[in-house]
Amino acid sequence: MTIPRLALAVIGDEIGPSLDEMISFCRENGVRRLDMRTVDGRNLLGMTLEEVHAIKRRLDDAGLEVPTFVSPVLKWPAPGRHKAGGGAVDFAFDPRECPTDDPLAHAFDVATVLEAPRLRVFSHLRYPGFAARDLRSTVERLGDLAARHDVFVELENEPVCNIGSIAELAKFFADLDDLPEQVVPLVDIANSWSAGAPPDAADIAALAPRVNLIHIKDRDLAARRGVPVGDGGVPWAMELKRLLGGVTAREVVASLETHCPHDGRNATAKSVAGLRRIADEIGVQLV
Numbered sequence: 001m002t003i004p005r006l007a008l009a010v011i012g013d014e015i016g017p018s019l020d021e022m023i024s025f026c027r028e029n030g031v032r033r034l035d036m037r038t039v040d041g042r043n044l045l046g047m048t049l050e051e052v053h054a055i056k057r058r059l060d061d062a063g064l065e066v067p068t069f070v071s072p073v074l075k076w077p078a079p080g081r082h083k084a085g086g087g088a089v090d091f092a093f094d095p096r097e098c099p100t101d102d103p104l105a106h107a108f109d110v111a112t113v114l115e116a117p118r119l120r121v122f123s124h125l126r127y128p129g130f131a132a133r134d135l136r137s138t139v140e141r142l143g144d145l146a147a148r149h150d151v152f153v154e155l156e157n158e159p160v161c162n163i164g165s166i167a168e169l170a171k172f173f174a175d176l177d178d179l180p181e182q183v184v185p186l187v188d189i190a191n192s193w194s195a196g197a198p199p200d201a202a203d204i205a206a207l208a209p210r211v212n213l214i215h216i217k218d219r220d221l222a223a224r225r226g227v228p229v230g231d232g233g234v235p236w237a238m239e240l241k242r243l244l245g246g247v248t249a250r251e252v253v254a255s256l257e258t259h260c261p262h263d264g265r266n267a268t269a270k271s272v273a274g275l276r277r278i279a280d281e282i283g284v285q286l287v
Helices: 018-031 049-061 103-114 132-150 166-175 189-194 201-210 236-244 261-284
Strands: 006-009 069-071 118-119 152-154 184-186 213-216 218-220 225-227 250-258
Touching: 006 189, 018 049, 018 225, 018 261, 049 103, 069 103, 069 250, 103 118, 103 132, 103 225, 118 166, 132 152, 132 166, 132 184, 152 213, 166 189, 166 201, 166 236, 184 189, 184 201, 189 236, 201 236, 250 261
Parallel strands: 006 250, 069 118, 118 152, 152 184, 184 213, 213 250
Antiparallel strands: 218 225
C-alpha cells in the first residue's frame, strides 16, 4: 500500500493575530498553506464577504493557498439545549454575530471566497444525552451545501463538544453510516489524548479511509498545556504511521494547531521543524 504524503499547513492565528504576522511567518519558514480562522481577533464567519475578499487578495499576493476554512460552525449550544459544565470555550462563536441570518450557508460562501476545499465543523457544545441522530438533519444540510460548493465538510472531535474523542468520532460515523460522501472525519489525535482517551487502533482503522485532513498539536499531558510538536506526550510517530496506513487519499493535509498562545510564533516554528523531523523519521513525504 502506498502511504499518502502530508501537505503542511499552519492555522494562521496560531502564529499571531494579524495577517502581516501570518504572511511573514510563512515566508520565513517555507510554509505555503495557511488555514484561516480569525484575523485581528475576528472570526471570518463574522465577516462580510467583502472583508473576506480583501483577506484573500492579500494571501494571493503572498502566494499562499488556504486548504481549510477553520470555521466555528456548530461550536455553539444546540437549540433548546444547555451545554454541560461552565467556563470559557476557545474560539466559540455566537451565530448572531454572523452578518447573514444563515451562518451555515455563509460559512460555505466564505470557504468559496477563500478557495478552500475544506470546511471544519463541530457537533455543538456538549450536552447530556447526545445521540448521533440529533445531528442528522443538520449534517445532511451541510452535505447538500458541500456538494453545491464542491467542499468537504470536516467534522472534528473537540472535547468541549458532543463528539470529543476519536472513539466518539468513530461511533458517530458508524451510527450514521449513510452520510453524504462530502462529510468526512477531521481526526484530532491530540484532542483525544488530552481528554484522557488515546485513540484505539480499531477506531483509527474505521475512520482512516475517509480522512483527508488532520490537526496536529502536542501536549504536556501532566501539565495540561500545549507545547511544540515533538516536545509533548503525544506519540506522533506511532500515531501518524497507524493513521496513514489506512488512508486511501493520496495526500492528507497536516494542519498545525499549536495552542501555545504565550509564544505562538516561536512555538509554531518549532512545531514546523518538529513535524518535519517526525515525517523524515517515519519515511513520509512532507510537502
